[in-house]
Amino acid sequence: MTAYVSVFDLFSIGIGPSSSHTVGPMRAARDFALRLRDQGLLDGVTGVNCSLYGSLGSTGIGHGTPDAIVAGLTGLTPEECAPERVRGSWVSGTIMLAGEKRLAFERDDVSFEPRTRLPGHANALTLRAFGDPGPLPLLEETYYSIGGGFIRRDGDTPTPFSSAGHPMPFDSSETLLALCETHDVSIGDVARANEIALHGEDVLNARLDLIWAAMADCVHAGLYANGILPGGLEVVRRAATVRSRLEALGDAADRDTSTEWLHAFALAVNEENASGGRVVTAPTNGAAGIIPAVGHYYLKFVPNASAAGIREYLLTANAIGSLFKSNASISGAEGGCQAEVGSACSMAAAGLCAVLGGNPHQVENAAEIAMEHHLGLTCDPVGGLVQVPCIERNAIAASTAVSAARLALHGDGTHLVSLDTVIETMRQTGIDMSQKYKETSEGGLAVNVIEC
Template sequence: MPHEAISVFDMFKIGVGPSSSHTLGPWRAAQSFINKLENNSRLHSVISLTVLLYGSLAKTGKGHGTDIAIQLGLCGEDPETFAVEDINKRINDIALSKKISLGGIKNISFDPYTDIVFLMQESLPYHPNAVSFLVELHNNEKISETYYSIGGGFVKQEGEQNMNRSAVALPFPVNTASDLLHWCMKTGLSIHEVVLENENAWQPEKETKDRVMRIFHTMRDCIYKGCHEGGILPGGLFVKRRASALNKKLLGNKTYTGFNSWKNCIQEGGNGFKYTLDWVSCFALAVNEQNASFGRVVTAPTNGAAGVIPAVLMYYIVFGDGNSEDAIINFLLTASEIGSIFKKGATISAAMGGCQAEIGVSSAMAAGALTEAMGGTQKQSLMAAEIAMEHHLGLTCDPIAGLVQVPCIERNTMGAIKAITASQLALQSTPDFAKVSLDAVIKTMWDTAVDMNHKYKETAEGGLAINIPLGLSEC
């Protein structure tokens, strides 16, 4: 059976909030389209451009900043490096001038209010998150290309064949949890060791470890920044940030300078249950409040679920034995492999599977990684991932006003706590007696996704999205 080769850096991508499928994906799609025009020597011939948003991208695009992301992508900016504090100015300049610089080199007339079209009632069959770019050239030639944002920042062009990364021959090909367990049992390697061996097919081991630490540093900086920024989240719901206030409450009058000093202050408070629980929630809140504010985050495996894995990893670092580069790298390698199995066997797109595909998958990833980090066997790690997902099955995605705020931010705290609980259960259990396998729960998740009503799949057309008055939620 052919295998899909997915790297840790496919699952963990540095970008900008609030959504991997509605912000990061469209941004990458716009970048890809502009790069293709330039590579085909057509960029300088463009005289007009229209962007069409379909399905979920249209219905919740405004709340997710899809139009903003696309404009920045068309300008040739990169979501991994573009200064997030400059987003508003760049977008305002485009709107006022009614001009855009394609790839930063070709200026054309462009009015985002008319040239980005939200087709609320139209959806393309391949995937609910679709965007088409229509251009006219000087010679009257017209070009139309369609891209699908399929979750977690992954983008697929219509008609494109998956020949690049999947063509890589990995020493330990994995499509299912059973495949992963097979290689672990055959070689005696832990999950993170299997992943590291596979990563060698793409780059040297040192480069892999350096890049994983860059992923961690982005997560760490996001947590720290989120724990020290107050105010109201953008978008019109008037949701108050809570991580900063909780951070101050938990630390009292303690003073510190920088992350390490702050971490030491947290550790001085002990490891009581309530205290630890509050900090795990604080870590998760911090990340997703940054995500909701167009901050720099890491898909884990998505932006909407970006707080779960960093919160559990910080729990391991602050309250466990995870304060070393090796421990951090191993944790993230294991988490990525579990996430990739979910992507191959089901989906990590809320527009396809509801929130079980985001918070559920991130919780499973964190549970499996924490279990191995705490000394659990490979079977216990997979058991923990199964437990975490089993208790997220059927979770809908119904963001109020299409914003990644309510209920999304709090759900990250729940996903993190469930991951820790699932890990503890697995560590105290014998997997050979388990009734449900990880592969079975992944299949069940996909079956549930197929059966789920479309209005509960990131459309803001059902559930909390229609039952909570705007401006009165979670204030």
């Protein structure tokens, strides 16, 4: 078995504001609708409802979960649907179930049960389809949105990622480094070999370029968008203002503006995410700004940066992200924000270190430094919205990623705490963390900031 997760799964093009609360529920609802169709039950359906449990019940409205449920029930996918088709769909009054059957669907058909926590995961939802006559559902399914847009249906046996088709499987940073030493390759090369075996080199390069293009489009959109973010907190977009001021300084700036640009890139992505725009899950939506921001930093401020370097950056980041996904968590509802922003920061630090010339041990060190200094980070969004402190948190974590990469390059890769150790520590910390700090908006800033 292997810890490796395909780059096309860990980096998926979708919509904001949340991979676990928007993208995952949309995929679950779509799966449910298609099961109704495939089992020949669609014609007999007279009503559908959904219950949101745990974190989904706590912060689902702020994360757009009901809209995502409705969109998924109609058959839309987060990868292909226009964001504007999702927003506001909860209040439409009707749905086209599986794209084929028109059905009444009211606001009360989505219920919120934040105090009920199902054993499979903190993010759980149950969908039911009813027909006449009788009170029992025609079909009932429970799904878990386990972070990063990944879902698992209740009753399905969780299985480790298979190493079938992977010429270089690994289950830890220790085995990953051993592969690099044995074959004299980089961490990105290990990921590349696994992807080529599954998809072929041409497809891999084309899809990596597509992922980066979507990230770049998101940065550009955020850098030129103004206004107030939705949700009622009256948060003002700042990325465009920062961009405008930095452009006005230009080459005449009397200071190094690279960090300020880095912040602008991250703000741009997370403001787009908060508005429900098109983003790339990397590895979650709440942490989606870090990897694009550090990638743009590389292209703008590192001499001889290239498209090939961006591919190496993404593949290296993906190899590190696979370790977090498989051996700990990338879900804020399961591990707090350390699992989201911490993981993304570690991935970005590793990728940047690689394209700056770091060897595999230095890359692993960069990933470890970045994660070590996010241990214990709570997920406490004000108002259940992916805005405060989430947007700024991405900008600061992008800076930490750059610092971690450059600090690791000053060493030879030898260090006391391994990446495996810090990942396991993050997992244990997530287990010990109070539930109120796991994307419930029941603790921390979420209860100490007055919503005006």
